[in-house]
Amino acid sequence: MAACRAGDTLVVTKLDRVARSLSDARDIAEELMAKGVVLSFGGNSHDPTGPVGRLLFSVLGMVAEFEADLIRMRTLEGMDVARAKGRLKGKKPKLSKTQRKHLLTLHDAGERAQAELAELFRTTVYRELQRQHHLKTDAVPTWNAR
Numbered sequence: 001m002a003a004c005r006a007g008d009t010l011v012v013t014k015l016d017r018v019a020r021s022l023s024d025a026r027d028i029a030e031e032l033m034a035k036g037v038v039l040s041f042g043g044n045s046h047d048p049t050g051p052v053g054r055l056l057f058s059v060l061g062m063v064a065e066f067e068a069d070l071i072r073m074r075t076l077e078g079m080d081v082a083r084a085k086g087r088l089k090g091k092k093p094k095l096s097k098t099q100r101k102h103l104l105t106l107h108d109a110g111e112r113a114q115a116e117l118a119e120l121f122r123t124t125v126y127r128e129l130q131r132q133h134h135l136k137t138d139a140v141p142t143w144n145a146r
Contacts, residue, residue, distance in 0.1 A: 001028070006036030015041050015057075016064035025061040095121060095128060104132050 004010055010032060012018050018041065019025035032039050039045070041060075047053040082088035095103065103121055106112050107129060112120075114129075 001032070004032065004035060004037040009038040009040050009045065011040045013041070014064065015060045016068055017041075019061070020065075020068065022058065022061040022065050025057070025064075029057060093128070093131075100128055100132075103128055 001010065015025060018039075019028050029039060033049070038047075079088055093100065099121060103117060106117060106120075107114075
């Protein structure tokens with residue numbers, strides 16, 4: 001949109017590729033209209049100046065928003081089903097069990113700063129330390145920031 005100038009036509013395949021919601025789409029259409037840019041989606045040019053053009057734009061925007069909401073809902077339902085079946089477990093730890101044990105030993109000894117540990121293990125140590133802390137207690141972790 002930043003590259004559009006007066007007299008240009010912005011071509012998109014579907015309205016939901018331009019905006020995430022109807023209000024976003026309206027704001028974008030108004031911005032384009034103020035610049036003198038024509039919006040073309042689905043192979044048709046959009047003329048937002050007349051009542052029919054505004055109606056069509058609103059209807060298509062509502063349908064696109066509805067479709068996006070359905071996709072979001074189905075995705076969340078699928079994730080819930082996968083989680084219930086034990087198939088959605090999150091990201092696998094980067095460190096092996098041996099590396100994790102060594103990391104925790106070094107951290108608990110308090111002889112090395114977290115930056116040094118991160119450099120040694122080539123990964124962010126915060127996640128591992130937080131995971132271990134939550135296994136020990138349900139308290140909020142405190143970090144040895146040396």
